[in-house]
Amino acid sequence: MIQKILLAVSGLGHAEEMLKTLTQLPSIQKAKVTVLHVVPGKTTTEAMTAKWEEGGRILANAIQTLNLDPSQISSILRQGDPKDVVCQVADEIDADLIIMGSRGLKRLQSILSNSVSQYVFQLSSRPMLLVKDDIYVKNIKRIMVAMDKSDAAKHCLKLATFLLQGIPGGQLILANVDTDLRGKSSEITEVSSEKNPVFAAAVAEAQRYAVPARCYTSSGKPGEEICRLAEELNVDLLLLGSPDRRPSIAKSFVDIDRLIGASLSDYVRVNATCPVLLARTEA
Known part of the structure; x- marks a missing residue:
């Protein structure tokens, strides 16, 4: 891939x-x-x-x-x-x-x-x-994917399972955030994939490639929670989908909402304490 x-x-x-x-x-x-x-x-x-x-x-x-x-x-x-x-x-x-x-x-x-x-x-x-410039690059064993039902997240999942193949002790971390725009964060909870439809399909995909997966949830502002999950779960690499919602005529122009910091990917890019792989798909 x-x-x-x-x-x-x-x-x-x-x-x-x-x-x-x-x-x-x-x-x-x-x-x-x-x-x-x-x-x-x-x-x-x-x-x-x-x-x-x-x-x-x-x-x-x-x-x-x-x-x-x-x-x-x-x-x-x-x-x-x-x-x-x-x-x-x-x-x-x-x-x-x-x-x-x-x-x-x-x-x-x-x-x-x-x-x-x-x-x-x-x-x-x-x-x-x-x-x-200010992060420490670690050997990659734990890769986290911010999961939802979007095609962009599914694309990140495929990239993550590809990267993890053959790594001794490698682990896929699947994270799903329940949005709470008031900013009230919950505890990070490990859950069974059967209890969350977003996780169920992702874990099945990981199993196809013999990649061990663990699932975690939390609630709060999505950008802040994704960064918190990555840090507290000691993630080596974070994958985040970023769908392009601009009309095709505007594909060659910069998305101002992203540049002024209104997007999830912009927040995570700036604040994550590990390397961030951003994968874009067209909405």
Whole structure:
């Protein structure tokens, strides 16, 4: 399911570390990796030469850090607007997953600071793994999927079961939040899948791939609860579906509601204490 990965590197953050952790998973070990660094286009000729040289060093360091079989990895150094170039290259190589670092900027800060990762997520339909600068990347054994009845959640479930195949001691955590917009949180409760129709189908899917699954519920504001569940259950990777509800004519434009922080995915992206894989499906 994940055969081609695009890793966008800037020389900062934990994106390389995240990919190195991913490539230890049996399901990912044969994936082809393209490492991309983008040199900003608006600068003087003298500065541009220095930027190209710096970009070459960043790519070389990333490839050395990853230490993959040379047949599995390639690099691209390109000039342009980073948020546009990442989307273009992802389409060119038909990437199954984009991995980027993220500063975890909140709401309008994403616009004012020209957040590359936020714009790429807005404009690409491909799954995107965001790794904030301030988190610790752990070996992946416990993957959590925020479950509801949406197609986006089902897509995340498929990705999670794929990633967990062959991991000794690997575990799928299924979490469902009963929305309480007053913000009153309940205790986190482990439940049997038979008592929740959302869980029943998900557990059956996991069993098809021999992936152990445990189910948890809580109530409160969805974004806050998903982050709390991930932290308290010691999750290594969180998968969250993010359906695209814009009409087809607007697919190439940024979803302002997401950028100003009105969406669930935006809240989780900013506040989760583990890496977040956002998977979009069209509503």
